[in-house]
Amino acid sequence: MQPAPQTITLLLADARLPSGGHAQSSGVEPALLAGMPVADVPAFLRARARTTGLVDAGTAVVARHSALDCLPVAPIERAWAARTPSRAIRDASEDLGRGLLRLAGRFWPDVRSSLAGLDHSPPRPLVLGAIAAHAGMDAESLVRLTVYDDLACAVAALLKLEPGDPADGVAMVLEACSSIEPHVAAVSTITATHQIPAASAPYAEAWAEAHAVTTRRLFRA
Amino acid sequence: MTTTRIAVRAGDPRAHVDLVVGSLAPRLVSRTSNSAHVAVSAAGMLLLGGDVVHVEVDVGPDSTLELEDVGGTVAYPATGAASRWTLDARVGSGGTLLWRALPLVVAEGARVERRTELGLDTGARAVIRETIVLGRQGESGGTLTSQVSIADADGPVLFETLEVDGSAPEPGVLGPARVLDAVVAVGFRPGAEPGAMQLDQPGAVARHLGDQTHESRLDDVWARWSTGARSLGGVVAPAPASGGSPPREVEARSIE
Numbered sequence: 001m002q003p004a005p006q007t008i009t010l011l012l013a014d015a016r017l018p019s020g021g022h023a024q025s026s027g028v029e030p031a032l033l034a035g036m037p038v039a040d041v042p043a044f045l046r047a048r049a050r051t052t053g054l055v056d057a058g059t060a061v062v063a064r065h066s067a068l069d070c071l072p073v074a075p076i077e078r079a080w081a082a083r084t085p086s087r088a089i090r091d092a093s094e095d096l097g098r099g100l101l102r103l104a105g106r107f108w109p110d111v112r113s114s115l116a117g118l119d120h121s122p123p124r125p126l127v128l129g130a131i132a133a134h135a136g137m138d139a140e141s142l143v144r145l146t147v148y149d150d151l152a153c154a155v156a157a158l159l160k161l162e163p164g165d166p167a168d169g170v171a172m173v174l175e176a177c178s179s180i181e182p183h184v185a186a187v188s189t190i191t192a193t194h195q196i197p198a199a200s201a202p203y204a205e206a207w208a209e210a211h212a213v214t215t216r217r218l219f220r221a
Numbered sequence: 222m223t224t225t226r227i228a229v230r231a232g233d234p235r236a237h238v239d240l241v242v243g244s245l246a247p248r249l250v251s252r253t254s255n256s257a258h259v260a261v262s263a264a265g266m267l268l269l270g271g272d273v274v275h276v277e278v279d280v281g282p283d284s285t286l287e288l289e290d291v292g293g294t295v296a297y298p299a300t301g302a303a304s305r306w307t308l309d310a311r312v313g314s315g316g317t318l319l320w321r322a323l324p325l326v327v328a329e330g331a332r333v334e335r336r337t338e339l340g341l342d343t344g345a346r347a348v349i350r351e352t353i354v355l356g357r358q359g360e361s362g363g364t365l366t367s368q369v370s371i372a373d374a375d376g377p378v379l380f381e382t383l384e385v386d387g388s389a390p391e392p393g394v395l396g397p398a399r400v401l402d403a404v405v406a407v408g409f410r411p412g413a414e415p416g417a418m419q420l421d422q423p424g425a426v427a428r429h430l431g432d433q434t435h436e437s438r439l440d441d442v443w444a445r446w447s448t449g450a451r452s453l454g455g456v457v458a459p460a461p462a463s464g465g466s467p468p469r470e471v472e473a474r475s476i477e
Contacts, residue, residue, distance in 0.1 A: 085381065087419050193377075197382075200382060200383050201394050202394065202395060205428075207393075209416060
């Protein structure tokens with residue numbers, strides 16, 4: 001018996017999944033260390049969802065499409081890297097991708113072959129896309145999963161950095177996830193790399209670079 | 222819309238330079254056998270709502286084009302259509318493009334759509350300075366969509382779209398900053414600079430985010446990175462001026 005695609009979606013969105021997500025703050029620690037006020041976190045998360053979130057979601061959708069059609073993944077990785085100019089952010093995504101791939105390779109061996117041909121670890125959205133292809137997950141669920149997982153990481157980290165009411169964190173995640181709903185249908189139907197969203201977040205990128213070289217951090221990124 | 226065209230191709234004894242005046246007026250400052258230095262100014266009032274500026278840049282193989290803005294640009298409040306500014310640049314194999322652009326000021330009420338497309342052939346390189354200022358003094362600024370798409374023969378190198386609205390700042394994007402100053406180097410690995418982002422493909426981006434353009438330290442980064450690119454491009458030193466006729470200033474025609 002195969003698990004239902006919906007179960008796989010729940011599994012991948014679960015913070016308890018042993019894939020390394022607990023080591024990431026999705027840009028929240030870099031932002032706070034750089035002096036962004038805590039009160040700005042909800043707006044920061046909405047901006048994160050609109051920028052990095054949709055870049056990753058679009059990348060995952062094209063990776064899913066390519067895995068289904070047995071197309072090479074290297075051009076997708078390159079398109080994602082061109083949209084992710086910060087090496088610190090690319091490195092964090094590759095850490096997450098490595099953890100996910102280790103886990104996924106055990107349940108869906110085809111995920112590894114879909115991601116063959118890269119000279120380094122595939123970033124998180126490529127692995128999520130390949131898992132979606134082999135676990136039968138639809139593209140809209142993949143878009144929501146990619147964005148949700150990143151934001152859930154952010155809020156879990158926020159509670160460790162600036163302890164507050166956990167329900168406030170839940171509200172932030174739901175609000176930021178809702179803010180990208182108008183884009184979900186369009187992003188889930190893209191099939192080519194040039195269609196992947198490319199919205200940039202210059203401050204977040206600068207904060208990530210500075211955070212990567214500081215010793216005062218709890219999270220990898 | 223009239224396309225502004227700036228093209229250079231190495232030649233003997235002097236590089237062939239093709240300048241076509243459109244919304245912008247290019248003017249030849251100097252040249253050698255494999256390089257040209259061109260200054261660019263606005264040919265008329267820019268940038269009003271509905272204006273469409275199209276600039277085409279073509280750098281031949283093993284040639285170097287140095288472009289310099291003479292004045293910055295203010296995008297004025299638009300009541301109707303947005304203003305569009307498009308740059309299509311191509312750098313041939315082994316060529317070098319150095320563009321030092323002056324600030325684009327997006328006044329309150331202005332709507333600007335900017336697109337920069339740069340294609341690099343094998344072994345080509347470019348260093349581009351671009352500065353965006355949201356609002357004139359005391360203004361919060363209009364809306365800007367600025368898409369940068371840089372690719373080499375094998376695929377994309379840098380692809381990003383900055384979407385900002387001066388009246389609705391987003392933390393993590395430009396936040397409270399009014400100024401985004403950037404130097405983008407592609408096609409080679411420039412020298413390390415504190416805080417500069419190393420791209421996955423050969424190239425780097427240095428940025429300054431702040432309130433005032435004069436606080437930016439990117440003049441120095443520009444100088445170092447463009448010197449690096451120039452030395453890779455092997456620019457021939459200008460010949461002594463004696464005996465030679467000075468380059469003519471022309472409009473809408475080629476300089477042989």
